[in-house]
Amino acid sequence: MKAQPIGGRVVTPVTLLLGLLVAIALYLLGKRFLLGLGAVTNINDGFPWGLWIAWDVVIGTALACGGYAMALLVYVANKGHYHPLVRPALLASVFGYSLGGLSVIFDLGRWWNAWHIFAPAYIQWGSVMVEVALCIAAYVVVLWIEFLPTLFERLGMTDARAKLDKALFVIIALGILLPTMHQSSLGSLLVVFGYQIHPLWQSNQLLPLLFLISAIGMGFSVVVFEACLSSVGFQRPLEVPILERLAGILVWLLVAFLVLRFLDLAVRGAVGAMFASGALSFWFWLETVLFALPVVLLFKPQARARRQALFLAATAMLLAGALYRINAFLIGYETGPGWHYFPALSEVLVTVGIVALEILAYIVFVRKLPVLPRAH
Amino acid sequence: MHQDPISTLEAKLGVSRRSFLQFCTALAATMGLPKGADAQIAQALAGAAKRPSVIWLHFQECTGCTESLLRAEHPTLEKLILEIISLDYHESLFAAAGHQAEAARKAAMEANKGKYVLVVEGAIPTKDGGIYCKIGGHTAMELTKECAADAAAIIAIGSCASWGGMPSTPPNPTGAAGVNAIVKDKPVVTIPGCPPNPYNFLATVAHFLTFGKLPAIDEKGRPLFAYSRLIHENCERRAHFDAGRFANEFGDEGHRKGYCLYKLGCKGPETYANCPSILFGDVGSGSWPVGTGHPCVGCTEQGIGFAKPIHALADLKNTYPPASYPRIVEDQGQGLSFGSAALVAGIAGAAAGAGAMLARNLGRKDDESDKA
Amino acid sequence: MTITRRHFLKAASAGGAAATVALATPAPAEARTNKLMPPKALGLLFDATLCIGCKACVAACKQANGMPQEVSTPERLWDTPLDISGKTLNVIKVYQHGTNAEKDRETNGFAFVKKSCLHCVDPSCVSACPVSAMTKDPETGIVSYDKDACIGCRYCVAACPFGVPRFQYDTATPQIQKCQLCKHRMPEGKFAACAEVCPTGATLYGPVEALKAEAKRRLAMKEGDEAVFARGDIRTPYAPHVRPAAKYLQRIYGETEIGGTQMLLLSGVAFAKLGYPDLPAQSYASRSETVQSTLYGGMVAPLVALGGLIWAVRRTTKNGEAGE
Amino acid sequence: MSGAAPARRIVGPFNRVEGDLEVHLDLDRGRIASARVNAPLFRGFETMLDGKPPSDALVLAPRICGICSVAQSQATAKALAAAMGLAIPDNGRRAFHLLLGAENAADHLVHFHLFFMPDFTHAAYAGRPWHGRALQRFQPGAGQALVAAARLRARFFQVMGILAGKWPHSLALQPGGSSKPVDRGERSRLRALVAEFRAHVEEHLFTAPLEAFADLADRSDLARFAARHAGGDAALFLTIAADLGLAELGRAPGPALSYGAYAEAEGALLPAGLWDGKAVRPLDLAGLVEDPAHAWMAGAALHPGQGETRPDLAKPQAYSWCKAPRLNGQPVEVGALARQLIAGHPLIRALWADRGSNVESRVVARLLEIARLVPALERWAAELEPDRPFCHPAVPIETAQGVGLVEAARGGLGHWLTVEDGRIARYQIIAPTTWNFSPRDGAGMPGPLEQALVGVPVGNDEATPIAVQHVVRSFDPCMVCTVH
Structure with missing residues (x-):
C-alpha cells in the first residue's frame, strides 16, 4: 500500500478558478494592510x-485535525492498518494549519509585533492565547517535519529520510501533544469572556474538553470526507473497510461528546436556556442535531460500510463542529x-481565497508528490 | 383730508417714522409674531382712537421695574405712556401729588370701568393684615382688590408682583405674595424679572392694544413669547458649557476668557426667559448678566431667584443638547449586507449542491458494491 | 465495534489523553482566587444622581488625551461620539424612559451615566493579553496599555466584561484605546481630567478606599436632605457642591462585581438599565487562569503526557514504518 | 394762612419720590410746628439675609433699591471684601468708580429734571416771571428739558449695560472687582458715552463748560454765572431760588457726614469726614447707633455692627418703619451737600457759611457734583487697561466682620456684615434717606427732614403744601432704601 503521485495536469479550469479566488484575496489583503482592518472587514468593538x-483559525485548524486524529489512532492506539490514510490527512493538516497560522497574521492589528508572543520578555503566561499561539506555531513546524519524508521520497533523498525516521518518533509524539493542548485551549479562550458567552456555550471546566473531542471528531470526519472527495474527484477507489472502522470510533466519540455536553448544561442549570433563548435556541438545536446525525446514520455497524452514509455523517460532523465553534465565538x-x-463581502472573499489556496495546493501536491495510496 | 395715523404719531412723539416702525418691528420680533404683525402693531399703537387707561400701582418694590422701562430707548416710557396709553396713576412719574393722585386714580377707574389696564409693580405683603405696605391708609391687598375688580387686564410687572420676588425670600418676613395670590378670579399676566426686560412688558401692552387680548401665557402667567425657552438654550456661552469649559472663580482665567458660568451657580439651565436673545439696555451684544461675567440668578423663576443660593448649581431641565446624547444602547457595527449574504448563501448553496451530488454519486457506488 | 471502542479507550489511556483527564478533573488546590486591591489604588466615584449630562468630562478627556473628534451627526459640527471607541475614552450616555419627566427615575425618567474604564481589581484584559501590553500598576492599580508591546489581537477588547478597550479599525497602525486615569498628567501634579472639570462632583477622583467611604456616606443620606458633595480630587477638593440628596439605589457598583473595580458608581436607576450588567463576585480572569493553571501548572501535565506519547510512538514505530 | 388754630395734617402719598412717604404735620399759625416722617413700607431685607451664604448678599441686598442699585451692590461687595481681606485690582476699582459715578451723575440729573424742577410749573406760581419758562422746560411729561434728560439718561446708562449688563440690579460687582472685563472697543464706547453726557449737560443744563461751574467759589460767582449763562436750566433754577428765597427754606442745622468716595492711590476724589458745622473732623463711627425708639421695631439703640431688625407692631410711640441713626447722639445730614462740604469745595463752604443746609444749597451741591464727576468719569474710562485683571477671586469666609461704606447719590450708605460659620449672622443697612428722613430718637430729637420742615409755611387750601414738597424733594428721598 505504498503511496505515489497520481499525476495529471496541474492547470485545469478548476485550478484556474481557484487561482483567481486566491488573487482576489491577495488584492483585498493588500487593502487591509494599507488601510486597516476596517477597510476590508466588518469587525468592530x-x-x-x-x-x-x-x-480561518478556530474552525480551520479543527478541520486540519485529520493528521492529528490519524496519528493518535496509528501511533498511540497502534492501529497500523489505518496507515494509508495518514499521508493525505497529514497533507491536509499541513495546509490547514499553515494557512490558519498565516490568517492570524492578517488579523493582527499590530502584526509587526507578532514575534512578541514568542519572546519571554513579553509573554504573559496567564493568557490562554499564549498557549494557543505557541502550540499552533510549534505544531506547524512539527507538521512540516512530519511531511518531510514524503518530500524526501519524491526527491529520492533516501539518506535524509533514514536519518529523519530515527528521530521521527519524538516529532510524532509532539505532533499529538501539541494539537491536544491547543485544540482544547481554543475552548479555554472563551472562559475569560465570562457572561458574554451565552450559557448554552459557556462552561468553565468542560470547554477545553468539548473543544478537544469535537476537534478529534472533526479530524476523523475530515479524513472520511477527503477520502470520499478524492475518490470522486480523482476517480479513485474508496478504502471502505478502513473508513468503516473509523466510523465506529466517530460514533462513540460523538456519544461521549453529547453526554458530556448535556451533563454540563444540566449541571450548570442551563437546561431551560436550551428552549428559552430565542434564535440562540435554534442554533443550539441545529448544532446538536448535526452532532447527533452521524450517530444516527452510522449507529448500525452495517450502515458504516455504505459510502453515502459515511459521507453524509462526516459532512454532518464537520458542520456540527464548525457550527459549534461559530456558535461559541460569534452567535453566542x-x-x-x-x-x-x-462578515463583509470582502472579508468572506479573503476566507474563500484561503480555502481556495488550500485546495489548490492539495491538488498540486497529490498530483506531484506520493501522498495518496497507490490504487489497487 | 384723512391723515395717516403714523404721521400723526410722528408729529406727536417727535420720533421719526423709521424709528417708530423699528420699535414696532422689535416688539413683533420679541413676541415672535409672523411677518406683517409689525405693521398691525404700528397701526394699532398709532391709530388707537382712545388711549387705554392704565393704573400703575407700586407696592413692596424698589422702582427698579419702572427704572428699567425708563431705560428703553425707542420711544421712552414717557412717550409710550403719554401718547400711546393714558397713565392715570403712577407714583414715581405722575405729576399730581398726594390726594390729587389718589383722586386721579379713582376718577380714571370710574371713567374707564372695565376697560383700564392694571399694572402692579412690587409684592403684596399679606402677613399681619398687610400692614407692611400702606398707601394713603389702604393696604396693598385692599388696593389690589379694589383696582383689579374693574380692570380689563392685569399685568404684574417684575418678580415681586409675579410671585413675591425678592421680598418673599425665605423666611418671607412680610408674607410677600404676587398679584395672582390676591386676584384669583381673573388671569394675571406676569412679567417676572428683576428687573424684567422692558420689551417684554411693552410687547405685552402692544399685544393687548393690537389684538385686544393678552398674549398666550404659561401656567405661571408668563407670556410664552418671552418665557418659553430656557436661558441655557440661547446662551451665548453655551458652546463653552458643551465643551466643558467653565469659570471656576470670578476673575480666574476661564472667567476672563468668557467661559461658561455654570460652576459659579448660573441658573440659566433652570430658568425660563429670553434675556440672552433680547438683552438689556439697548447696548448690543453681551449686555445681560451672563454676558458681563455674572451667573444668571434665576430672577424670573419662582423658587430659584432669591430662593436658591447663588453658588448652588442649577438642575438641568433639558436633556437634549444640540448634539443628542448617546443612548445606553446604540446600534453599532455592520450587520448583514446583501453582497456578503449573497456570497455566503451562494457558497453554502454550491457546497450543499456539490455535497448532494457527491452523496448521490457515492450512493450509486454503494449500490454497485451491493450488487457486486 | 467493540474492537474500535477498546482501541479508542486504550488510546485514551495511553498518555495522549493524560491532558484530557486533567481537563475533566480540575485541582481545586491550584484554583486562582480574585486578585486584591492594590494598597494605593486610585479611582473614580461616579454618582449618576449628580451628573447633569454637560459632557464637560467628555470634552476634557479628549483634550487631555489628545484624541480626535468623532462625529455621529449629519451636521458634523460637534464631537459627538456614540460610545467609547478608538477615538473616545469617555462618554456620557443617557437613559430615557417614557416621558423623561424626572431625573434618576426608572419609569418616565432619565439618567446620565459615564462610560469609561472601570480599572478592575482583577482585570480580564490583563489576563487575556498574551504579550503584557495590558498591565495593572501594582501601586495605583491603574490598568494601562503599551502600544509597543501590543500585537493587536483584540483579545482584551473581546474579553472585557464592560466592553472598554477599543481598537482602531481605520488605520494601518492601529492601537487599543482605553482610559488610563490620566496617568500621564500625574507627573504634572494633575489628576483625571474628567474629575477635574466635572462641575457637580459627579465624577470624583481619589484613593478607592476614600471613595468607597464617600459612597457609603452618600448611601446613608436621607433623600431630600441638604448634602455636601466634594468636587475634583476627594483629598484636595474644590469648593463643595451643595444640593439635596437624591434617592439612591442601595448599591455601590464596582464594590464586588468581578472582584471589584476602581471606578465605583452610584445611581438612582438600576445599573443594568445603564449598561452596567449584574456580575458575579468571582473575576473572570481568575476563572480562566484557574483552568489554565490546572492544565498547565508548571507544565507538569504536558510533560508527563509527552513522555507517555514518546513511549507509545516509539513502541508503534519500532518496525520502521513511521514515515510512510 | 387764615387759620391760627393748631392743626394736624397728613401729607402723602408723595409722587415723584422713590417709594412711599407720609408726613404728619402739626401746624401753628400757617407754619409747621413739628413734623413726623413716616416710611410706611417694610420688606425686611435684614431678616431675609440672616442665615444665607455670604455670596447671596450680592444678589439680595442690592435689590433694596432700583435707583441706587450700583451703590447698594458696591456697599455689599465692599463689606464682603472687608470680611475677606480682599483688595481689588486697579481695573476693578475704575469700573466701580465709573459705575457709581455714572449712577450718581444720572441720579442728580433725573432728580433735578424729573423730580425737583417740575414743582415750579405748579399753578401756584403762575404769576412769576419765570413760570412760563419753567413750564416750557419742565412741564411733567412734556417739558423739553425733562424729556431730553430722560432720554439722555437712557442713553447714558449704556455705560451700565457695557460695564454691568442689566441695570438696575446689576450683578457684575463682586468683592474682588468687576466680573466684566472691558475690551478696547468697549472702552471707546464708554468714553464716547461720557463725552455725549458732557456735551448734553454743557449745552442745556449749564450752557457753559462743566469746569466753569465747578470753579465757582462763592455766592457772587454763582450770581454772575446765572447772569452770564441765563439760557441754561441751572441758571433758571438759580433765578427761581433767588425769587422764592429757597435758601431760607428747609434749613437743617447739620452736622453732615460723608463716608468718602472714589478712592484712588493718590487719595479720594471726595474724602470722608464729619462736618460739625464749622470744620471737618475725622469720621469715627464708634458712636454710631440706630435708635428704634419711634420705629415699629423692637430692641435698644445699637451700633449697626450689633444691630437687629425685629418688627414690633404694638409700640405706641412708634410712627415709622425707619429706625433713627444717630452719630454721637446727633442726627446727621448726608448727601451731595455733605460730600462737597467735606471735600472742601469753596462754593459749598461759602453757601453753608451763608445759610447752612437748605433747599437751594442741596440742589446746587448736586449740580456741582455733576460738573465735578463727569471729568473724573472721563479719566477713569480712559485709564481702563483691557489686558489686565478686573477681578480677584473671592476667598471663602467662615467667621468675619466687614463694613461697606459707599456714597450713593443721596448720601452715605453703609452695610454692616457679620459672618459666622460660613453664614450671614447679621446684616444691617443704613441708607442715606434713613439718615435724612429718620424719625425721632429716644431723646425725642427729630431727624434732619423733621427739623428742616419746622417753620415751613403751609397754605390752608393746600392739600399737599408746595413748600413742603420743595423741602422733601430737596433731600431727593429714596423711601425704598430707607426701610429695607
Whole structure:
C-alpha cells in the first residue's frame, strides 16, 4: 500500500478558478494592510473577532485535525492498518494549519509585533492565547517535519529520510501533544469572556474538553470526507473497510461528546436556556442535531460500510463542529445590546481565497508528490 | 383730508417714522409674531382712537421695574405712556401729588370701568393684615382688590408682583405674595424679572392694544413669547458649557476668557426667559448678566431667584443638547449586507449542491458494491 | 465495534489523553482566587444622581488625551461620539424612559451615566493579553496599555466584561484605546481630567478606599436632605457642591462585581438599565487562569503526557514504518 | 394762612419720590410746628439675609433699591471684601468708580429734571416771571428739558449695560472687582458715552463748560454765572431760588457726614469726614447707633455692627418703619451737600457759611457734583487697561466682620456684615434717606427732614403744601432704601 503521485495536469479550469479566488484575496489583503482592518472587514468593538478568527483559525485548524486524529489512532492506539490514510490527512493538516497560522497574521492589528508572543520578555503566561499561539506555531513546524519524508521520497533523498525516521518518533509524539493542548485551549479562550458567552456555550471546566473531542471528531470526519472527495474527484477507489472502522470510533466519540455536553448544561442549570433563548435556541438545536446525525446514520455497524452514509455523517460532523465553534465565538457571544456583525463581502472573499489556496495546493501536491495510496 | 395715523404719531412723539416702525418691528420680533404683525402693531399703537387707561400701582418694590422701562430707548416710557396709553396713576412719574393722585386714580377707574389696564409693580405683603405696605391708609391687598375688580387686564410687572420676588425670600418676613395670590378670579399676566426686560412688558401692552387680548401665557402667567425657552438654550456661552469649559472663580482665567458660568451657580439651565436673545439696555451684544461675567440668578423663576443660593448649581431641565446624547444602547457595527449574504448563501448553496451530488454519486457506488 | 471502542479507550489511556483527564478533573488546590486591591489604588466615584449630562468630562478627556473628534451627526459640527471607541475614552450616555419627566427615575425618567474604564481589581484584559501590553500598576492599580508591546489581537477588547478597550479599525497602525486615569498628567501634579472639570462632583477622583467611604456616606443620606458633595480630587477638593440628596439605589457598583473595580458608581436607576450588567463576585480572569493553571501548572501535565506519547510512538514505530 | 388754630395734617402719598412717604404735620399759625416722617413700607431685607451664604448678599441686598442699585451692590461687595481681606485690582476699582459715578451723575440729573424742577410749573406760581419758562422746560411729561434728560439718561446708562449688563440690579460687582472685563472697543464706547453726557449737560443744563461751574467759589460767582449763562436750566433754577428765597427754606442745622468716595492711590476724589458745622473732623463711627425708639421695631439703640431688625407692631410711640441713626447722639445730614462740604469745595463752604443746609444749597451741591464727576468719569474710562485683571477671586469666609461704606447719590450708605460659620449672622443697612428722613430718637430729637420742615409755611387750601414738597424733594428721598 505504498503511496505515489497520481499525476495529471496541474492547470485545469478548476485550478484556474481557484487561482483567481486566491488573487482576489491577495488584492483585498493588500487593502487591509494599507488601510486597516476596517477597510476590508466588518469587525468592530462589539465583535472584535470575526470570520477570520472563527473560521480561518478556530474552525480551520479543527478541520486540519485529520493528521492529528490519524496519528493518535496509528501511533498511540497502534492501529497500523489505518496507515494509508495518514499521508493525505497529514497533507491536509499541513495546509490547514499553515494557512490558519498565516490568517492570524492578517488579523493582527499590530502584526509587526507578532514575534512578541514568542519572546519571554513579553509573554504573559496567564493568557490562554499564549498557549494557543505557541502550540499552533510549534505544531506547524512539527507538521512540516512530519511531511518531510514524503518530500524526501519524491526527491529520492533516501539518506535524509533514514536519518529523519530515527528521530521521527519524538516529532510524532509532539505532533499529538501539541494539537491536544491547543485544540482544547481554543475552548479555554472563551472562559475569560465570562457572561458574554451565552450559557448554552459557556462552561468553565468542560470547554477545553468539548473543544478537544469535537476537534478529534472533526479530524476523523475530515479524513472520511477527503477520502470520499478524492475518490470522486480523482476517480479513485474508496478504502471502505478502513473508513468503516473509523466510523465506529466517530460514533462513540460523538456519544461521549453529547453526554458530556448535556451533563454540563444540566449541571450548570442551563437546561431551560436550551428552549428559552430565542434564535440562540435554534442554533443550539441545529448544532446538536448535526452532532447527533452521524450517530444516527452510522449507529448500525452495517450502515458504516455504505459510502453515502459515511459521507453524509462526516459532512454532518464537520458542520456540527464548525457550527459549534461559530456558535461559541460569534452567535453566542453576547457582547452587549446594539452591536451587529456579519462578515463583509470582502472579508468572506479573503476566507474563500484561503480555502481556495488550500485546495489548490492539495491538488498540486497529490498530483506531484506520493501522498495518496497507490490504487489497487 | 384723512391723515395717516403714523404721521400723526410722528408729529406727536417727535420720533421719526423709521424709528417708530423699528420699535414696532422689535416688539413683533420679541413676541415672535409672523411677518406683517409689525405693521398691525404700528397701526394699532398709532391709530388707537382712545388711549387705554392704565393704573400703575407700586407696592413692596424698589422702582427698579419702572427704572428699567425708563431705560428703553425707542420711544421712552414717557412717550409710550403719554401718547400711546393714558397713565392715570403712577407714583414715581405722575405729576399730581398726594390726594390729587389718589383722586386721579379713582376718577380714571370710574371713567374707564372695565376697560383700564392694571399694572402692579412690587409684592403684596399679606402677613399681619398687610400692614407692611400702606398707601394713603389702604393696604396693598385692599388696593389690589379694589383696582383689579374693574380692570380689563392685569399685568404684574417684575418678580415681586409675579410671585413675591425678592421680598418673599425665605423666611418671607412680610408674607410677600404676587398679584395672582390676591386676584384669583381673573388671569394675571406676569412679567417676572428683576428687573424684567422692558420689551417684554411693552410687547405685552402692544399685544393687548393690537389684538385686544393678552398674549398666550404659561401656567405661571408668563407670556410664552418671552418665557418659553430656557436661558441655557440661547446662551451665548453655551458652546463653552458643551465643551466643558467653565469659570471656576470670578476673575480666574476661564472667567476672563468668557467661559461658561455654570460652576459659579448660573441658573440659566433652570430658568425660563429670553434675556440672552433680547438683552438689556439697548447696548448690543453681551449686555445681560451672563454676558458681563455674572451667573444668571434665576430672577424670573419662582423658587430659584432669591430662593436658591447663588453658588448652588442649577438642575438641568433639558436633556437634549444640540448634539443628542448617546443612548445606553446604540446600534453599532455592520450587520448583514446583501453582497456578503449573497456570497455566503451562494457558497453554502454550491457546497450543499456539490455535497448532494457527491452523496448521490457515492450512493450509486454503494449500490454497485451491493450488487457486486 | 467493540474492537474500535477498546482501541479508542486504550488510546485514551495511553498518555495522549493524560491532558484530557486533567481537563475533566480540575485541582481545586491550584484554583486562582480574585486578585486584591492594590494598597494605593486610585479611582473614580461616579454618582449618576449628580451628573447633569454637560459632557464637560467628555470634552476634557479628549483634550487631555489628545484624541480626535468623532462625529455621529449629519451636521458634523460637534464631537459627538456614540460610545467609547478608538477615538473616545469617555462618554456620557443617557437613559430615557417614557416621558423623561424626572431625573434618576426608572419609569418616565432619565439618567446620565459615564462610560469609561472601570480599572478592575482583577482585570480580564490583563489576563487575556498574551504579550503584557495590558498591565495593572501594582501601586495605583491603574490598568494601562503599551502600544509597543501590543500585537493587536483584540483579545482584551473581546474579553472585557464592560466592553472598554477599543481598537482602531481605520488605520494601518492601529492601537487599543482605553482610559488610563490620566496617568500621564500625574507627573504634572494633575489628576483625571474628567474629575477635574466635572462641575457637580459627579465624577470624583481619589484613593478607592476614600471613595468607597464617600459612597457609603452618600448611601446613608436621607433623600431630600441638604448634602455636601466634594468636587475634583476627594483629598484636595474644590469648593463643595451643595444640593439635596437624591434617592439612591442601595448599591455601590464596582464594590464586588468581578472582584471589584476602581471606578465605583452610584445611581438612582438600576445599573443594568445603564449598561452596567449584574456580575458575579468571582473575576473572570481568575476563572480562566484557574483552568489554565490546572492544565498547565508548571507544565507538569504536558510533560508527563509527552513522555507517555514518546513511549507509545516509539513502541508503534519500532518496525520502521513511521514515515510512510 | 387764615387759620391760627393748631392743626394736624397728613401729607402723602408723595409722587415723584422713590417709594412711599407720609408726613404728619402739626401746624401753628400757617407754619409747621413739628413734623413726623413716616416710611410706611417694610420688606425686611435684614431678616431675609440672616442665615444665607455670604455670596447671596450680592444678589439680595442690592435689590433694596432700583435707583441706587450700583451703590447698594458696591456697599455689599465692599463689606464682603472687608470680611475677606480682599483688595481689588486697579481695573476693578475704575469700573466701580465709573459705575457709581455714572449712577450718581444720572441720579442728580433725573432728580433735578424729573423730580425737583417740575414743582415750579405748579399753578401756584403762575404769576412769576419765570413760570412760563419753567413750564416750557419742565412741564411733567412734556417739558423739553425733562424729556431730553430722560432720554439722555437712557442713553447714558449704556455705560451700565457695557460695564454691568442689566441695570438696575446689576450683578457684575463682586468683592474682588468687576466680573466684566472691558475690551478696547468697549472702552471707546464708554468714553464716547461720557463725552455725549458732557456735551448734553454743557449745552442745556449749564450752557457753559462743566469746569466753569465747578470753579465757582462763592455766592457772587454763582450770581454772575446765572447772569452770564441765563439760557441754561441751572441758571433758571438759580433765578427761581433767588425769587422764592429757597435758601431760607428747609434749613437743617447739620452736622453732615460723608463716608468718602472714589478712592484712588493718590487719595479720594471726595474724602470722608464729619462736618460739625464749622470744620471737618475725622469720621469715627464708634458712636454710631440706630435708635428704634419711634420705629415699629423692637430692641435698644445699637451700633449697626450689633444691630437687629425685629418688627414690633404694638409700640405706641412708634410712627415709622425707619429706625433713627444717630452719630454721637446727633442726627446727621448726608448727601451731595455733605460730600462737597467735606471735600472742601469753596462754593459749598461759602453757601453753608451763608445759610447752612437748605433747599437751594442741596440742589446746587448736586449740580456741582455733576460738573465735578463727569471729568473724573472721563479719566477713569480712559485709564481702563483691557489686558489686565478686573477681578480677584473671592476667598471663602467662615467667621468675619466687614463694613461697606459707599456714597450713593443721596448720601452715605453703609452695610454692616457679620459672618459666622460660613453664614450671614447679621446684616444691617443704613441708607442715606434713613439718615435724612429718620424719625425721632429716644431723646425725642427729630431727624434732619423733621427739623428742616419746622417753620415751613403751609397754605390752608393746600392739600399737599408746595413748600413742603420743595423741602422733601430737596433731600431727593429714596423711601425704598430707607426701610429695607
